[in-house]
Amino acid sequence: MNITRRDLLKTASVAATGSLMFPFVSGKAWANGQQRDSSTVVLIRDQRLFAGDRPDPDVCRRMLDEALCRLTGKETPDRAWKSIVTADDTVGVKTNEWNKLPTPSVLEDILKEKVLATGVKEENLSIRDRGVLNDPVFRRATALINIRPMRTHAWSGVGTLIKNYIMFSPKPSSYHGDSCASLATLFDLPEVKGKTRLHILVMFTPQFHHTAPTLFSEEFTWRYNGLLLGFDPVAVDATGLKIIESKRKDHFDEHRPLNPPAKHILLADTQYRLGNADPSKIRLIKLGWDEASYV
Amino acid sequence: MLTIITGLLMMCTTIQSQHPAERLPERFQSYRMSERLNYTPDNLYEYINGAAEMYLSYGLKGMYGCRYTAENLPDVTVDIYEMAGSRDAFGVYTQSRDRDEYTYGQGSLSYPEATLFWKDRYFVVISADRATPESTAAIGFLADAADKAIHRKGKIPGIVGLLPAEKPVDGGILYFHHYIWLNAYFFIADFDLLNINEQTDAVVAKYGTPEQRSYLLLVEYPDENATVAAYRRLMQRYAPESGNGQSIRLEDGTWFAGWHGGKRLCAIFNSPSLKEAESLLQATISKMQF
Structure with missing residues (x-):
């Protein structure tokens, strides 16, 4: 730009x-921008999410159900999930396996339970991160669900839902130029295009800062206890980014920009028209615990 | 006698050519080495995905390391990144730390899950899957061992020595030669405004308090023509009304000052006052002249 x-x-x-x-x-x-007029993002948080060190499965299930009902406008979780996938679908759940902050296994288990409950056959469901291009279910998938935690990233600013599809590229490094500026074009890949039914950005314990690129310290995470759901990955990522940036300002007591800036989210809107990053075009629905929500 | 001397020389050469990772212990405390790691610039992404790009932007030559395991204890990993030169190792370190400690190598940072440091042309990261008293002790042991395994010290890039004597914020100096890092502390431009590349040396430093923060950028180009071209571009895009290069007050009330001389360009961003902007600029110019 x-x-x-x-x-x-x-x-x-x-x-x-x-x-x-x-x-x-x-x-x-x-x-x-020439995107649709607005995008809806649902933020749900629950102060009682953690039971000790682990997220409580019942709370997770309730959060997902409630958020999805609001997002889809359906009255019951059953109807909401059936509006996302149907029994005829072959479903790939694209996760993130970074060992320091992976997609929580409890959410993978609940997604499996919810997808199977819609009538999808078990052999038509796969949940994974790496190897999606060689996974027979992902290769014939008719529906994708994109789920990952948000964290700072040494080259793209933040690890996002947009970035999570990089494993659908046979050559991920080809998307690294100019601090991953063109990641939005991943959504044009044939394995992906038009297939994503739901984006879930996990904000249970987001990572708002890092030192060396791969280092992880609990000092730079916090219990936000949230999930962000939406149909527009740009809008969901932009909302997550706002939370991360606000936490950084709170923590460091001054504005410390992400290094480098997360320009791939911006360009996903302004250049690639994938979705809305403009806050004025994001309709945010907040549910549950509201203390220090940052949005 | 000649045989003994030749033998000793060969032994010294072998030790010198050994990578520091090869000098790490096979066993210590309850830990034993379970895996050696070896990655090139072409496949480092297999180990750390997109995070490899940061190392590549500083001329990575290779990553060697090892993983240690112990029963019922978290794994501990040593990553030794061999960079093109000591300036690059220093640069990666300045990217990675937010305060300076000097416990290991030529600058280090430790917290319960990890220690990182730089020395010579190496940037070293020692980390545990999670922090326990045992893993933190193991990290300390291995940081000491890795420090001793690197025999030489590296030079801090000369441009860092040109920063004003007034002390920057602790951990507030960043050295780079890839334009992506221009915005590390303060958003300046979303493109390569200043033609920063492998042929340039650049440093950005923070001064003042969070409420009254100034950012000093100093760049050294390969020749004067490149400096003049970059300066003109900066002034056209950032301070077109500056005329003969005088400091100007921007729309947000902060002050900007720019200067070039010989191969060097200096700019002060976000200064709370004209006095502060010009004081930092003059202090830098003075440092270059003496």
Whole structure:
């Protein structure tokens, strides 16, 4: 986009938006977007999520059901899940296996239970991260569910739902240029295009900072106890990013931008038209625990 | 006698050519080495996915290391990243730490799950799957062993020595030569505004308090023409009204100052006052002249 901070100061957008998410985005840039008018994102949190060190499965199940009902507008969890997948579908649940902060296994188990309850046959369901291109179920999948935790990332700013599909590329490194700027084009890959039924960004214990690229410290995570659900991965990621940026400001007591900035989320909106990152086009529904929600 | 001297020389050469990872112990405390790790720039992503790009932006040559296991204790891993030179190892370190400790190598940072440090052309990361008293002790032991296994010290890039004597914020210096890192502390531009590449040395430093923060950027180009071109671009895009290069107050009330001389370019961003901006700029210029 070739924008400098000064460009934004001239349009007063930094001060006007007070944007922690995209300090480098002006109102003009958003105005160029041609996405649908708005995207709905549901944030659900529960203060009693953790039972000791582990998420309580019953609380997780209730959170997923309640959030999905609100997202789909269905009255019961059964109807809500059946509006996501049907018995005829072959379903790939794309997770993230990074060992320090993987997709929680409890959520994988619940997704399995929910998908099978819709009538999908067990042989038509696969839950995995690496190897999706060689997985027979993913190869013939008619429906995808995208689920991963959010964390800071040394090259893309944050690990996102958009980035989670990089394993659908035969050459993931080809998406690394300019700090992963073109990740949104993953959604044009034939294995992916038009198949995703639901995006779930896990915000149980998000990682808001890191030191060396792969290092993980609990010091830089916190119990946010949340899930973000939506049909638009850009809107869900942008909402998650706002939470991460706000936590960083809270923790460090000054605005410390992600290094590098998460420009792939911005470009997913302004350049690739994958979805809405513009906060004014995101309809956020908040459910449950609201303390220090940051959004 | 000649045979003994030749033998000793050969032994010394072997020790010198050994990678530091090969000098780590096979066993210590309850731990034993269970796996050796060896990755090149072409396949490091298999080990750390997209995180490899940060190392590649600093000229990674290879990663060697090992994993230690012990019954009922968390695994501990030693990653020794061999960079193109000591400036790169220093750069990766400045990317990775947010405060400076000097317990290991030429600069280190420790917390319960990990220790990282740089020395010579190596950046070392020792980490445990989770923090326990035993794994933290093992990390300390291995950090000491890795430190001793690297015999030479590296040079801190000369450009860092040109920063003003006024002390930057602890852990607030970042050295780089890839444009991606221009925004590490403060968003300046979402593209390569200053033509920063492998041929340039760049450092950004934080000064002042969080409420009154100034960011100093210093870049050294291969020749004066490259410096002038970058300076013109900076001034056109950031301070077109600056005229003869005088400091200007921006729309958010902060001050910007820019300067170039010889192969070097310096810019001060976000200064709370004209006095602060010019003081930092003059202190840098003075440092370069003496």
